[in-house]
Amino acid sequence: MSSSGPTRRPATAHEVAKLAGVSQSAVSRVFTPGASASPATRERVLAAAEQLGYRPNLVARSLIMGRSHLIGVVVPGNGNPFYQQALEQLSAAFATQGYRVLLFTTDQDMPSDPVLEEVLRYKVDALVLVSTGLSSRFAEECLQIGLPVVMFNRKTDSDASSSVTGENRKGGKRVAEYLLAGGHRRFAYVAGLEQSSTSRDREAGFTQCLAKHGIQQIERQVGGYSAAGAERAIRALLSLKRAPDAVFCANDHMALIAISIARGEFGLEPGTDLSIVGFDDILMGTWPIFGLTTYSQPVGRMVERTVEIVLRQLADQPAAPVQDVVSGQLIVRDSARKPNAGITVEGDRRTWAPPAAVRAR
């Protein structure tokens, strides 16, 4: 009963050609940037196309060119704001290069193979795995078919695939140094997922540095990168009879939850009664209500590097995998007690590095 006709299918190049009185290949040329067509032809084709509402069918183009201009992006669907920033920026960055994002969300603690199986059927030109693991079987297979894969904020033990990460180990160490300099005594770590290289590396840097300073006993809870898990973890920690005075969370999302619970449920003021440090430097951490002290992972630069790697792999055939580490800093805000020395102010951003005297290995 609708007023306009029974929805005709989208116009094809053929129909445009007929209307313009030219061959179908002429139409194709007009819509191909590098191709040659006389101004006369071009004009007639464009007019016909306009009239018919013609839009080149990218599916057909993909089929023939063997390039879909699609990038498969796999992201954990756990509400972590860092992934939202990453995804938004990846999408924008790839868009400027003529690529679109085919999105796949995962349960982070499910095997990602079935999802990847799906992705590959779509013949994406490349794969970006945000904080997602990759079985070596799959890595091998992707390499075989020449599919570029970049792991974002994660890596495989084998270094067989490219990866872009932050300074996980160094960051963990720096956080330890910072908390030590702040005079803390009782340390705790809220881990992400046990399988995650990211969480493990941050913990290793943290723990080893503390050990070097004679601190062996570090409380530990697994937050699993989920909101619920983080809540449980922080509650457990703060309920301890000998509760920690310094808590390092494997990422900002969990750190924000920690701050919220510490203040809201335990009446502890972060930065005064206890110190909480995160990792990522997400936007929300800058809000005055949080004032999160954290080790930064510049998303912008990570995205930039990811796109570069993908593009380069797409160009050169046999590009070797790259292990890219983008450097961060310890960002000083108010959720952790500040040391007396070592803070640098640049504009409205404060960073911290161990004072020279202490820096000795």
Next chain:
Amino acid sequence: MSSSGPTRRPATAHEVAKLAGVSQSAVSRVFTPGASASPATRERVLAAAEQLGYRPNLVARSLIMGRSHLIGVVVPGNGNPFYQQALEQLSAAFATQGYRVLLFTTDQDMPSDPVLEEVLRYKVDALVLVSTGLSSRFAEECLQIGLPVVMFNRKTDSDASSSVTGENRKGGKRVAEYLLAGGHRRFAYVAGLEQSSTSRDREAGFTQCLAKHGIQQIERQVGGYSAAGAERAIRALLSLKRAPDAVFCANDHMALIAISIARGEFGLEPGTDLSIVGFDDILMGTWPIFGLTTYSQPVGRMVERTVEIVLRQLADQPAAPVQDVVSGQLIVRDSARKPNAGITVEGDRRTWAPPAAVRAR
């Protein structure tokens, strides 16, 4: 210099057929759920496919079937956690139905037509526009080619396209009633984008209800749904010599920012010194540090409805556009002063509705 060979291209059905000693169409059948193939054939094909690492090419399938199983989803890239929840859930829900999300992020204050132009080239099976406008020209065109379009959390004035929204007007009204019942005097509204039907409807409900109670003067600032804009808006409001004691923000994201700034920069305790109410009911609002009072838009149900509409449109040809409104509630937490009556407790969720006596039109 890589050890494994120079990356052979993915196997085709043809190659599998050859290896299995059957026709290419036999291979096709084996990989088509409803098709018939003898156990013998099936087995040989499957073996050959396994050996070659064959995966049906969905691009080719899309071309021939005229269905890409791709849903174009356009989302503003402004860091709003509500969109992250929506996107994650849309992606998951569509996945269970065999559809994938082709993601497009937009600047919300840019015209979305160029983006949509892109989307259509990919021959997506449907379009979901999250809080994104749609020119009537485009709406018309989508209707012409029979492309289902669902606006999520927004609608057009014309009601020409389907939409799924929350109870914007009613919610705005309910918030006004709540604040009135709480004994507030000086009201303010932080708008989203002026073009957004969502923001306008919420404001209309809010303002008209207040007007009916004799309150004409309502402070107003435009936050534009961006973090920076919201900060500016709330600072302006709280700097007023006659600062509001009740602030209604067009969405939760801006409300959280408002809470953060009120407490962090102005030393005002939300719920005591001033009341802040949002709209959406995002997860973060439940954190004890925020305890955000808000009018809910159940993302889950909105996503459900969206998927249903898309699927139905995909099945029946000439389905009329639907304007779907999913109902919410005023969720009582601590960021706004509570009235004496009208609060209902269900489990750990508190809601508010005008007491019967007051409910009269």
Next chain:
DNA sequence: CTGAAAGCGCTAACAG
């Protein structure tokens, strides 16, 4: 510069 013709990898009738 232009048209004709040959596919990209797959599905869908159609005969056997």
Next chain:
DNA sequence: CTGTTAGCGCTTTCAG
């Protein structure tokens, strides 16, 4: 149940 035969809409030689 199986193989053969047309294409889906487009890019791309290849002659003209």
